[in-house]
Amino acid sequence: MTHPLIDRLTTEFGYPVLSNANDLTEFTSREGAHCVFIPGDATRNLETPDVAVVLPELKMTFQGKFDCAVTADAFETDAKTATGVFKTPSLVFYRDGQVIGSIPKVRDWSEYMTRIPQILALKPEGV
Structure with missing residues (x-):
């Protein structure tokens, strides 16, 4: 991780770092x-630190409705390809x-409060 607020997710909050497809x-x-x-x-995207601050909140x-992880810098391109995001x-x-x-x-808090429950209500395709 290259930014202190991203590092904080793994050091202070204990989120795992996903370094490869197997980890993901x-x-x-x-x-x-x-x-x-x-x-x-x-360093190029000023929204990144903001999302790093919002994620633990x-x-x-959402009190245990999901757990969190962070992709490693070296795995990020492959993670984007794997997710289609x-x-x-x-x-x-x-x-x-x-x-x-x-x-x-980064989104307004109200949008997170609307979209996350909608996403969490979805089932994977084929299930």
Whole structure:
């Protein structure tokens, strides 16, 4: 991680760092819903640190409805390809190892409060 607010997610909050496709599959295939933070370049994208600050607040607000992880810089391009989500920063939500929705860029709090429950209510295709 290259920005202190992104580093904080892994050091202070203990979010795992996903460094490869195996890490992504292992994390997102566990029971429940999962949120993978794809930060993007924090030096070029001023929204990245904002999303890094908002994510722990969202996790706390939704009280255990999902767990969180962060993609490693070196894995980010592959993670975007695997998810089909190319805008960064993005919060990508999974269930049963499949993407069920995403929220790109930083949003107003009210939009998170509307969109996250909608996403979490979705089932992966074929389930």
